[in-house]
Amino acid sequence: MRPFIRTIETLELDGGTLCLNFVNTVRNRFESPLYEFIVTPGDWLLWSHRTQICDASTEQQLSKYISENHDKTIRELKRIIRVRELLYRIFRNIVQKEPPLIEDIRFFNNELSFSFRFLNIEINEKLETSSTWNYKENDLLYTLLPIMKSAYELLTYGLKDHIKECSNCGWLYLDKSKSNSRVWCNMKTCGNTMKIKKYYEKNKILVKKDKTLP
Numbered sequence: 001m002r003p004f005i006r007t008i009e010t011l012e013l014d015g016g017t018l019c020l021n022f023v024n025t026v027r028n029r030f031e032s033p034l035y036e037f038i039v040t041p042g043d044w045l046l047w048s049h050r051t052q053i054c055d056a057s058t059e060q061q062l063s064k065y066i067s068e069n070h071d072k073t074i075r076e077l078k079r080i081i082r083v084r085e086l087l088y089r090i091f092r093n094i095v096q097k098e099p100p101l102i103e104d105i106r107f108f109n110n111e112l113s114f115s116f117r118f119l120n121i122e123i124n125e126k127l128e129t130s131s132t133w134n135y136k137e138n139d140l141l142y143t144l145l146p147i148m149k150s151a152y153e154l155l156t157y158g159l160k161d162h163i164k165e166c167s168n169c170g171w172l173y174l175d176k177s178k179s180n181s182r183v184w185c186n187m188k189t190c191g192n193t194m195k196i197k198k199y200y201e202k203n204k205i206l207v208k209k210d211k212t213l214p
Contacts, residue, residue: 016174018150029170115148
């Protein structure tokens with residue numbers, strides 16, 4: 001069986017929540033250096049489309065913005081990646097049962113304050129509540145707003161104990177199983193890879209034992 005290959009077009013959304021899918025936009029967290037899927041502003045726009053952060057109209061506007069503001073969008077993308085790594089450090093600390101660094105929480109709160117200043121709540125005639133973003137700027141930072149809201153909800157809605165780390169690729173995911181016993185980010189990808197590794201390791205041991213027999 002061939003190992004699965006991740007690309008920006010086929011990248012699985014196995015995090016279980018938007019902010020963890022965002023954190024998982026690298027091929028493997030155990031690799032050094034990291035293999036990045038989000039290299040250009042265009043890559044980021046494609047991922048934002050896949051995760052439905054942007055509707056068709058917003059995507060079209062941002063596409064035009066990217067083509068007309070190369071240097072500015074590169075700076076915005078760098079900020080986006082810094083926020084991604086911030087969230088990774090915070091959530092991985094939680095997985096490791098360790099408190100996040102004080103400077104990371106300070107960074108997080110600054111980004112959260114920036115995002116929530118644009119958040120509006122609407123309630124319709126059926127008393128259904130929805131959130132909207134009153135963000136007037138036509139730039140890539142708009143895409144960070146729902147991600148920060150997702151991170152806030154994950155940290156404050158009693159779900160921290162369900163955040164797990166895949167032992168094969170290091171991706172973080174929200175374990176939504178009833179028994180909270182999920183082991184890998186995806187059974188069909190990392191799960192199969194780990195089972196194949198164990199199979200070959202087991203057979204190597206058996207072969208070595210056979211060779212030592214008289």
